[in-house]
Amino acid sequence: MIQDKPDKGRRQNRKATEPPLFQGRRAPVADNPGHDQTGARIRVVIEGVQPEIDCGRFPAKRVVGDHVTVEADIFTDGHDALAARLLYRAEHQSEWRETAMEPLVNDRWRGVFQVTELTDYHYTVQAWVDRFMSWRQGFSKKVAAKQDVALELVEGAELVGEAARRATGTDAEMLAGYAAALRSSDADAGRKAVDDELAALMSTYSEHRWPAIYEKELRVAVDRQKAEFSSWYEMFPRSCAAEPGRHGTLQDYTARLPYVAEMGFDVLYVPPLHPIGRSFRKGKNGALTTSPDDVGSPWAIGSEEGGHKSIHPRLGTLADFKQLLAKANEHNIEIALDIAFQCTPDHSYVKEHPEWFRKRADGSIQYAENPPKKYQDIYPIDFETHDWQALWEELKSVMLFWCEQGVRIFRVDNPHTKAFRFWEWAIAEVKKDHPGTLFLAEAFTRPKVMYRLAKLGFSQSYTYFTWRNTKRELTQYFTELTRTEVAEFFRPNLWPNTPDILPEYLQYGGRPAFMARLILAAMLGANYGIYGPAFELAVNAPREPGSEEYLDSEKYQIKQWNIESPESLRGLIARVNRIRKANPALHRNHSLRFYPVDNEDIICFGKQTNDRNNVILVVVNLDPHHTQSGWVELELADLGLDPAQPFQMHDLLTDARYLWHGARNYLSLDPNVVPAHVFRVRHGLRREQDFDYFM
């Protein structure tokens, strides 16, 4: 159905009298009325093109290898037949490639192209009245009505003859043959006129007379596949020492890699590893007073020992960091670095660039505050500074510095408190030199701000998943994220916990709550992450009741984690990550569908690959305290299931297999065993491959 071919050859064959398709790289603005000789006779309209984010101001997002489906409303006055094509090219290509668009229903057309390079692609749509197909349509009707078609054959022969002159080689010969046959009006002419081979040739050599060109050239930004599917683990280096009480180092951290790899994570996110300020350093549990042995928060960046391009001496050296990158690579783990653009009063920027900070009336520098809270250890950067250009360059150089060490993933701290325009520029600049770089936006803020950051270039985004616990909340939120235009630019990364957030559900729900939230995050989101070892050890004590801060938070002190605890969820995590890897349905979010269950404490949803070879159905008991049971109502057609046949539900968590019949099925989940099923739906029964252990 879809044929890709370079446009170049075609264009050379076109007659000089036809209007040029494209002069250079930009699609000319063609959809305005006017008195120019060509434009006024353009009868076709192209509108409602999708994807198109904010009128084309921002690109849609895809990953390498994706097929981009483009749809448009295309129509003309009257009843003529149309032809349409999708034009596309990689950023660096000067020639358009093209693929045919096919009509769906209600004047909607669709075309598909594949993105194979790590760059932006451009696309637009072109359509024109297809004279031959219009003629063929009328001809067939007249033949059916047994009307005389002698004149029609002459006119058809003329159109075919014109196409023959546009064609070359055997195509030209074949077309000339058809033209002669039609002109002859012999017994066979009527059959030949509607020959599919002729239609195909005429489509290839279609006369693009007065083509309508969509007025915008749209873009799709292509990332590497990890942008779409990744499993994150956050861990503090200084808590990784083998011996209790010692300040962990990057070497200790590197030694923990096998632990992370065994759980199946492929991104290890390191909180800031820069020197920590001394002025107003926070003590344990965020206390305003410190004792000399308090280590401070890694997000209080900058001391006499260095700033954003330095490594905290107690963690080690740049060489240690490079060793970490190399070893992580052996485990197929990427290191994600934290980008937190803020400074302690001790940061060298404060002395060297005082104009980058806001000055108070008394000459002091404005520290961060949210009255009554004061964060005197943090100076926010003033993006309204007159010296913004130097500032932007310096901040960019921080990211480039770490890129040069080999980092290709950044987790950006509070991007919503820095200027939007800076991010759009900086992300583009970094990707110019290092195209595969990914940026995760830690913007726990208002929805439109979160979406804007995603449009500006952030590859992934933290979400409200952290606080969405009920079936209604989860269904509504994930429907918005996966079933609306948001899915075109916003890639959710789901975190059940972070060093800043121990949600109430985890505080009160015990181990079952951790299991349920792990499975929800890992199955609802193709990208997800946990902050460990606090997560797998089900640490659930808050600083005080009503607080989401961890008690004795690792942000302010070194922790000693008993990672070998028999209570650890690491085995379940490993299994969940293996299930994710083995099932391509879970590598994307676009197929997510929720199914009704007659119990508000049970949520059921499915994901599947486009070819339906991999269909996953997840059922989770959201009540961490009681066994819940209920009837699930599936849409069998949607899952590719035959309502007349039983089907096998293979629970990938327990390896149990169930035989289900029809749309309604009963189940019961005890949160103290496993609060979820992760079923692979097996379509047929008694087929030998169903009995292979799948992973």
Place this chain on the structure above:
Amino acid sequence: MIQDKPDKGRRQNRKATEPPLFQGRRAPVADNPGHDQTGARIRVVIEGVQPEIDCGRFPAKRVVGDHVTVEADIFTDGHDALAARLLYRAEHQSEWRETAMEPLVNDRWRGVFQVTELTDYHYTVQAWVDRFMSWRQGFSKKVAAKQDVALELVEGAELVGEAARRATGTDAEMLAGYAAALRSSDADAGRKAVDDELAALMSTYSEHRWPAIYEKELRVAVDRQKAEFSSWYEMFPRSCAAEPGRHGTLQDYTARLPYVAEMGFDVLYVPPLHPIGRSFRKGKNGALTTSPDDVGSPWAIGSEEGGHKSIHPRLGTLADFKQLLAKANEHNIEIALDIAFQCTPDHSYVKEHPEWFRKRADGSIQYAENPPKKYQDIYPIDFETHDWQALWEELKSVMLFWCEQGVRIFRVDNPHTKAFRFWEWAIAEVKKDHPGTLFLAEAFTRPKVMYRLAKLGFSQSYTYFTWRNTKRELTQYFTELTRTEVAEFFRPNLWPNTPDILPEYLQYGGRPAFMARLILAAMLGANYGIYGPAFELAVNAPREPGSEEYLDSEKYQIKQWNIESPESLRGLIARVNRIRKANPALHRNHSLRFYPVDNEDIICFGKQTNDRNNVILVVVNLDPHHTQSGWVELELADLGLDPAQPFQMHDLLTDARYLWHGARNYLSLDPNVVPAHVFRVRHGLRREQDFDYFM
């Protein structure tokens, strides 16, 4: 809340060091990142502006006197307070006017401006970080937290002092006074800092530092009020003769005006009154053979006697036509003329401009056909002609010719078979000379084509109402027309019948069907029309079973209508039109809401004015054969009703009054009496004005 003031004075007061707001009339493109000194420091984002049709390619539509509500998503990084204003101007004005925008929820802002002239208006949005309000926010929090605010007062005094220098006259003095008070840090300073008067002054003299300007200048096209609210009546002049058998004239037609006026219509649509071709003239019931006395179809335009600018000699003269216009005017009726751009073989265009028609291979001109049907009496115009410019000018001159005679409404026949670009150009050209001109698109075609024509400039459009009979169909269709973006550009005009369409529902439903469809059209649509006298006489015989053509259609022959028939629905029609005129809720469609009824044959909907002083509730029995009853479920809050109080339902059709209680109410409708209630909802009881006869 909304203060309108010209921007000019403000601008003169602004300091030279601030960036210019607007240079000339166009809003500069400001929402792109870049390295220019001003743009990079713009921290505010403006997106999601509504109304905005197809990225601003087309204007939204309003009528004179309307308030245009503009909304936008406006936000910045961090937590600063913002200010936003809506800028607007009439097409001919070079200076923007402005009005403040107010925040709603979730970063959504709203502003309103009124359109008072018959022209396009332009609008855009501007927003900036409000330094004073940001300061005030922090100041108040610190005061509440009992923190020291001495430094804050100094900084506040500085901001107020700057504003004082921007202000003039007493405003400047007052601001200077506030600045001094704050600077003094005396006991009263804290109270003065948060004074509302100060806030208002600071808002007036707000420093627009690095304002974000929405990147598009959007448009709203303003028509006269009839575009929004009109009652149409279609009638053939040649059937208006007083004596049976005679060919009616424009004078006869003029004599029928009181009949039309009594029914309460304000637009009288005249089918084409041009000379009718002789070649291939159609006989009675569309027969291919004619007898010499066959009068032909008025849509077969052009003969030796003239074309689109001529009047059929048997109808009269241009003087008669002008007399018709003058007399109609006395009855507050406007004449709508038919624009049917097609020609008979006898039209002078065919000889004078053969290049405006498509030529076949044998040199003949292509007539209209839809195999197996042939319309040899009609030559469609070829909008792909190389001579398109002369063609466009000539067609425009047809409309201008009739405008010069005094016509200001055109009903355009089959606009969807003519080039879109022509219409956009021609409508704009006509309105340039005659701004009040209205165009009704008779495009019974695919939805996207109908919507496109509306976007291009048609003021009103025929709809699928003609074929929407069930509650589900009507609810779905009118929800789409009134509750989606379609309402911004598409003004429905509802016709239960036309000379081309006698729907099956009318064929089989008898008088009750005509009553129900009349009430539905007149109440669902602020614009509606009927083709009479066939409608009020409940003519329901089709040409043959399964056909929607009238038997002995007036399109092909002269009819003699017994308009004085006692069976006529003219009395009901007059009452319905009086109800429409007296109730402003029915002059618009935007408030249309459907309410559930537990009977699929009963439909219930309401309309109301924004101030809820006029609330109409319509209930129609869609079953023309049987009495139907059921429970209506109202949303009382939506109707402005107190659930604890009874309310009076005043049926404006019968003048009966009912006392209803609560949301659920029972009713029963006998189609053979009146198949509908048209209630005016009376909020209070026992108030003297409820007992006045309302019209």
